[in-house]
Structure formats: structure tokens, C-alpha cells
Amino acid sequence: MENRLRNYFPLIRERKEVLKEIGESSGLQALFRSWMPERQEEFLDFCTGMKGVKILYDSFFKEIMSPEYTPGRLNHFLSLLLGKKVVIRQVLPNEGGRIADENTLLVTDILVEFEDGSLADVEIQKLGYAFPGERSACYAADLLLRQYKRARDKRNREKGKFSYKDIKNVYVVVLFEKSPVEFHSMEKEYLHKSDWSFDTGLELDLLQNFIFITLDIFQKNMENKSIENELEAWLMFYSTQDPERIIELINKYPMFRQMYGDVYEVCRNMEKVMGMFS
Template sequence: MANRLKDYFPLIRERKEVLKEIGSSMALSTLFDSWEQERQEEFLDFCTGVKGVKVLYDSFFKEIMNPEYSPGRLNRFLSLLLGKRVTIKQVIPNDSTRIAAEGSLLVTDIVVEFEDGGLADIEIQKIGYAFPGERSACYSADLLLRQYKRAREKIQGRNRKFSYKNIKNVYTIVLFEKSPAEIKRLENAYIHKSFWGFDTGLELNLLQNFIFIALDIFRKNMDNKSVENELEAWLMFFGSEEPERIIELIESYPDFRVIYEDIYEICLNMEKVMGMYSKELQELDRNTVQYMIDEMQEIINEQKETIHTQTEVLNDQKQTISSQELLIKDQKQQYEELLRRVRDLENKKG
């Protein structure tokens, strides 16, 4: 399989060449030996073309998809996804508070401004957060507020009166490597686009747009199927490491050949690519730990709820038993009073 990719990318090196370069440096050898064997094999596989690189690794994604370096790539993907031509004007700083709070599960988070002033937040989540709808709504609101402030400052800087017509659309776009439960339930759908509507047919532009992309479900739905359009090609590029799929892409869509060439150029710089991969492994460890913590917290919360429910049931049962005891006691007293009267009557007759 490695030879097949090497036919398309002659710069791909053999396994022994990669190991030789690693072994020639104490620093690289130490770093390589610090990885688990499974991770070592994964690294060697993508460096030698046995498998493709995980494009959604943060370091690799930002290296090959960064609008500041290669603006046409993200422009093209977003244009296909949004169904209209968009041009990224600039990348704007992320919300540092949000990153600090959620960096453990958020692989990539890029906020861009379009030429028309609209904003888009492109996220890659390795493991889907709990409550994806509520969470996305909160950060979309934050994105809309940022867009509002930017538009207001721009208009006021020109000494013009602000109008809400100056506010443009904001987009929250999330690519899931592993989808949350809510999305997994729809096993035949992998692109989810929101729409706003009213029961009366009223039409208003409410500005906030959400697009969720489930790459795990996409891959499952593409089993034994060929890519049929360019948007599917992009999703396959993001979601698959299979050499067969890589060859399919570069043969059907030659623009991807250039991107893969950039990836294998990175792999030639052993110090750089090992540093990028090591960073990804650290993030992966944090992701796994955080995911386990979140899962355990969910179990604890469910157990607490169960205990609370059971406690309420027990309390209800105690109250029922107490009421029954009082009733029995009252009936016993009535019986004893009745028995006493019967005896009194019998004594009088006697």
C-alpha cells in the first residue's frame, strides 16, 4: 500500500530511512522512545505512506488549511458547505476564556471574517461535547455579539449612524470526529444545517446559522461507495486516512494532490513533524482523560438522580406505612371500645 502512494508522491520515504534519521539524533530518539508502540507505528505509517496523515490533527490542519497561508482551500470548502461563494478576509483572535475552559476537548477552533463582514467559527472536536445544541447556541450568541461590536465600531469610526442592517450572518461550523449521542441517532445523515422559521410563515433573518458535520457517520455511509461531488471529497479528505481514498481523491480532484504534497513535505522535516505529532499525542491524552471524567460525571449524576428518586420513593413508602400504622391503631382502639361495650351489655344481662 505504501508503494502505491509512493507512485504518486515520490518524496515519501521508506521506513528504514525514517528510523535511521530518528536514530541519528539523541533528542529525536528520546522523543520517539517516549511514545507507546502503537503511537510509534502510527507515526511511521503516515510518514511512509502506509496510511494517510490525520488531517484533523490541530497542527496539521492549521499548517495546510490556514487561510493566512493558503486562503483558497478553506474558502473553497466553506463555499461548498454554505452553498454560496465566500472569501475569508482575515482570521480573528479566539475567545481566550473559552479556550481555557474547553481546550481539553476542542481540537481546532478558527474564527474567520468574511469580506461581507460575517463571521464563521470553524471547530473540530475529536470527541463531541455533552449538550452540543445548548453549547453551540451560547457560543453562536457570543460570536454574534462580537460581530455586532465590530460592525458598530466600524460604522461609528466613519461618523455614520449605526443600523442593524449592518449586522451580517454568523456561522458556527463543527466537524465531529466522534459524534455526540444526539447526532448518532440519525445514522444516515452526516451534514446538519439549521434553519429558522415561524409557524405563521413570517420570514426574518435571525443571523445565527449552525452546521454540524459528523465525519464518523459520513465514513460509515461511504463504505463501498465512491465520492460523487467535491463537498464529499473534502469530507473524505478530512475524515479518511485510507490510501485507497487518498488515491481516489487525487485522481478525481487533482487540487488535493497539492495539499497532500504539502503534507509529505512536512514529513520530510523530521524535527518539525515529530514535534507536531508529540503535541497531538499530549492533546489526545488530555482529551481521553477529560472524556473519561465527563463520562464518569454523567454516571455519578445519573446515580445521584436514581438515589434521589429511590429516597423519595422510600419516604413515600414510610409515610404510607406510618399512615397505615395510625389507621390500624385507630381501628384497634375502635375494636377494643366495641368489645368493651359488648362485655358491659353481657354483664348487665347477667
């Protein structure tokens, strides 16, 4: 089977090279043998370019999309998603008191603050949690409470009077690799944005905003279709392992070529990439 990705990324190694390096280290060899055969094949496939890397692996996502080291990437994606310019000012630490007993299915969870003070929680899930609406509402409430405490403390330090106007919007952005059952009743829709309204027409800013992206449903909708816009390109980047799709993506949107180049650069460091995969 021809490895077309190597034509675009010459640093991709052949299978025999990867296996040779693993075999020369007793530690790497022991780790490799501890994996099930299908996991071994999955690892070899993406290291050798026979399949694309799953960008949603926690370690790869943080390596490629880190707002600390490559802030422009997440800025650009969130700007497209929210329909306004986003510049990440800082990455806030996840506090121990927030919903923390659900890590088994969580791939990554990045909390960011925008220039206007708005907060966004960008979360990637392998599988959809039960009660995604209720759980996301708890996340949004947690974000609001954190922001309230920070705004209040800042006003106290400045000896000013606190106002609820100091609290900005919060966004809970969730990308599902495998979406919960509730979303499958709408098989043509993969991007869901909340829109608060009252039956009287009353307009109030309730601050909490939710965006759910179902990548499995996106993939079904993209069968036999080409990538038509940048947002589709980003969702394809997050969700495909198909080399032909990756080639289409980097030809239409060259910025992704650098991102995949970073992935395959990581794959040259066998100890690091095996640790990330593990």
C-alpha cells in the same frame, strides 16, 4: 505490503530511513521513545505512506488549510458547504473571553470574516462535547456580540448612527471526528444545516446559522461507495487514512494531490513533524 502512495508521492521515505534519522538525534530518539508503541507505529505509518495522515490533527490542519497562507482552500470548502461564494477577508483572533476551558477535545478553531461582514467559526473536534446544541448556541451568541461591538465601535469612529442592520450573519461550522450520541439516531445523515422558521410563516433573519458535520457517520455511509461530488471529496480528505481512498481522491480531484504533497513535504522535516505529532 505494497506502498502504493509512494507511486504518487516519491518523496515519501521508507521506514528504515525514518528510523535512521530519528536514531541519529538524541533529542528525536528520546521523544520517539516517550510515545506508547501504538503511537510510534501510527507515526511511522503516516510518515512512510502506509496510512494517510490524519488531516484533522491541529498542526496538520493549520499547515494545509491555513486561510493566511493558502486562503483558496478554505474559501472553496466553505463555498461548497454554504452554497455561496466565500472569500475570506481576514482571520480574526480568538478572544480570551470566549469559551476557552474546553481545549482538551478541540483540535482547531478558526474564526473568519467574509467580504460581506459575515463571520464564521470553523471548529474541528476529536470527540463530540456534551450538550453540542447548547454549546454551539453560546458560540453563536459570542460571535454576534463580538460583531455588535465591532460594528458599534466602527460607527462611533465614523461619527455615524449604529443600526442593527450593520450586523451580518454568523456561522458556526463544526466537524466532528467522533460525533456525539445525539447524532447517531440519524445514521444516514452526516450533514446538518439549521433552518429557522416560525409556525405562522413569519420571515425574520435571526442571523445565527449552524452546520454540523459528523465525519464518522460520513465514513460509515461511504462504505463500498465511490466519491460522487466535491463536497464528499472534501469530507473524505478530512476523514480517511485509507491509501486506496486517498488514491481515488487524488485521481478524481487533482487539487488534493497538492495538499497531500504539502503533507509529505512536512514529513521530510523530522524535527517539525515529530513536534506536530507530539
